[in-house]
Amino acid sequence: DSGVTQTPKHLITATGQRVTLRCSPRSGDLSVYWYQQSLDQGLQFLIQYYNGEERAKGNILERFSAQQFPDLHSELNLSSLELGDSALYFCASSEEQSDTQYFGPGTRLTVL
Amino acid sequence: GEDVEQSLFLSVREGDSSVINCTYTDSSSTYLYWYKQEPGAGLQLLTYIFSNMDMKQDQRLTVLLNKKDKHLSLRIADTQTGDSAIYFCAERDNFGNEKLTFGTGTRLTIIP
Numbered sequence: 001d002s003g004v005t006q007t008p009k010h011l012i013t014a015t016g017q018r019v020t021l022r023c024s025p026r027s028g029d030l031s032v033y034w035y036q037q038s039l040d041q042g043l044q045f046l047i048q049y050y051n052g053e054e055r056a057k058g059n060i061l062e063r064f065s066a067q068q069f070p071d072l073h074s075e076l077n078l079s080s081l082e083l084g085d086s087a088l089y090f091c092a093s094s095e096e097q098s099d100t101q102y103f104g105p106g107t108r109l110t111v112l
Numbered sequence: 113g114e115d116v117e118q119s120l121f122l123s124v125r126e127g128d129s130s131v132i133n134c135t136y137t138d139s140s141s142t143y144l145y146w147y148k149q150e151p152g153a154g155l156q157l158l159t160y161i162f163s164n165m166d167m168k169q170d171q172r173l174t175v176l177l178n179k180k181d182k183h184l185s186l187r188i189a190d191t192q193t194g195d196s197a198i199y200f201c202a203e204r205d206n207f208g209n210e211k212l213t214f215g216t217g218t219r220l221t222i223i224p
Binding site for chain 2: 033043
């Protein structure tokens with residue numbers, strides 16, 4: 001158990017809908033990262049937050065957004081969902097200036 | 113940009129050593145990681161190596177880094193059925209980004 005929690009574990013929704021994925025980092029970790037794992041794109045970095053502020057952005061679509069709250073939990077919002085958004089979404093956390101990221105169990109999103 | 117490559121499949125007999133290879137292109141990589149993903153599970157950090165090291169050993173795991181050839185390998189001694197999983201190598205660059213760039217993953221199958 002990495003100490004990073006993600007909810008929900010599974011999510012099934014329809015095209016055009018909007019969903020919110022939630023992540024709680026390990027106790028004391030200030031950085032949160034979101035990654036997407038899909039069959040065609042592999043594991044791709046989406047976005048990073050550090051202590052509430054956006055720190056780095058990767059291949060994140062404009063339909064996707066994220067935020068980190070004062071209690072350091074983070075949410076990834078996915079809107080106008082398409083079939084191709086079906087994937088495993090991972091959250092990871094790390095200490096400030098740490099060299100290791102610890103991953104949560106992921107949320108499996110299925111868009112029908 | 114960064115690119116990390118791995119072969120997709122490896123089959124090894126139980127009790128033998130497994131060697132999983134990875135090549136990367138970013139010469140500014142500071143840390144290189146190995147993660148393990150079991151079916152339906154998240155990413156488990158196995159080990160990592162700093163770019164100024166050649167080798168790191170941790171129980172059954174040995175990581176070798178050839179920085180000149182940008183080649184990283186993970187050796188698992190006395191491979192067991194519980195080692196069946198997908199193994200990802202990942203690199204982190206030196207430009208203040210903490211994001212990880214992952215390889216495609218190598219699926220390790222253990223032959224009884």
